[in-house]
Amino acid sequence: MISDEPKTLHIAHLGPLGTYAEAVAINYTNFLKEKAEVKTQLCPYPSIAETLYAVDSKETDLAVIPVENSIEGSVRVTMDTLWQLDDLQINLALVMPICHALVSNAKSLETIEKVYSHPQALAQCQKWLNAFLPNAQLIPTKSTTEALGILDQESTTATISSKRAAQIYNLPILASSINDSPENYTRFWIISRVDVDVPDIYPHSSVAKSTHTSLAFSLPANIPGALVKPLEVFSQLGINLSRIESRPTKRSLGEYLFFIDLEADDSQSEIQLALTELSKHTEILKVFGSYNVLQISKSSN
Numbered sequence: 001m002i003s004d005e006p007k008t009l010h011i012a013h014l015g016p017l018g019t020y021a022e023a024v025a026i027n028y029t030n031f032l033k034e035k036a037e038v039k040t041q042l043c044p045y046p047s048i049a050e051t052l053y054a055v056d057s058k059e060t061d062l063a064v065i066p067v068e069n070s071i072e073g074s075v076r077v078t079m080d081t082l083w084q085l086d087d088l089q090i091n092l093a094l095v096m097p098i099c100h101a102l103v104s105n106a107k108s109l110e111t112i113e114k115v116y117s118h119p120q121a122l123a124q125c126q127k128w129l130n131a132f133l134p135n136a137q138l139i140p141t142k143s144t145t146e147a148l149g150i151l152d153q154e155s156t157t158a159t160i161s162s163k164r165a166a167q168i169y170n171l172p173i174l175a176s177s178i179n180d181s182p183e184n185y186t187r188f189w190i191i192s193r194v195d196v197d198v199p200d201i202y203p204h205s206s207v208a209k210s211t212h213t214s215l216a217f218s219l220p221a222n223i224p225g226a227l228v229k230p231l232e233v234f235s236q237l238g239i240n241l242s243r244i245e246s247r248p249t250k251r252s253l254g255e256y257l258f259f260i261d262l263e264a265d266d267s268q269s270e271i272q273l274a275l276t277e278l279s280k281h282t283e284i285l286k287v288f289g290s291y292n293v294l295q296i297s298k299s300s301n
């Protein structure tokens, strides 16, 4: 018998409970419920790489992954893992305002000896940490919530987490808005396998056309001008780049992969032409697809 029950979409995100990635997944789930009447189940994973492996191995349909932060730049593990995997595509970008808090049972800042958090969060609060906790040991964790469980046993320990996480774990906030710039945003991508039909969150609107396309490539040879040729393809076709990042190929020192975001939709004829041209000047070319960008409101984390 064929069931009329809508399929439940499983969405992988960095856990445990209370991460920023989970807050983004909740927002995305609300969009899906409202616009496409889809059921979802959130699936926390212990690391960002594992959320991508979950989609790749068909354990989940989608993954929410952090890509880039306005203070600290790219999330390197995201780029490195995306490059390793094939057949994944970006469906949507969500930009989340990030407001960090210092969470601790300590009576005052003076008694704090250790601060745990995700390296991105520690880096986004460097100046504040130098100014207010110059002697504290900074300990990187896999997420901003991984160490929240130990705070009840350790009164000289703190974490950098969201206000929402402090509420979920019922823990006190010792200092709020501790990121070095109040304009702190992280861009996340919603990733699926290319063969998965992801519901359209704009079914009845005119916002159908995608605004961005992302891709990555390696170069055929490490010679002068090797990067100029691929970049010229975009300038000659009048396609604007909104981001370019390099990562080591991990094959030999000084060899790089390039990650590029374009302000265009890959169904446009210029982009089709650009991709054909680009394949002539690159060694491996991976196109992660076209998507729209949505802003999440400040009250969400």
Ligand SMILES: O=C(O)C(=O)C[C@]1(C(=O)O)C=C[C@@H](O)C=C1
Residues within 6 Å of the ligand: 014, 018, 019, 020, 021, 022, 066, 069, 075, 098, 118, 120, 121, 142, 143, 144, 145, 186
């Ligand atoms: O640890 C979390 O809460 C995350 O969702 C990860 C992450 C990141 O990797 O950038 C997401 C947003 C913030 O920039 C800090 C950490």
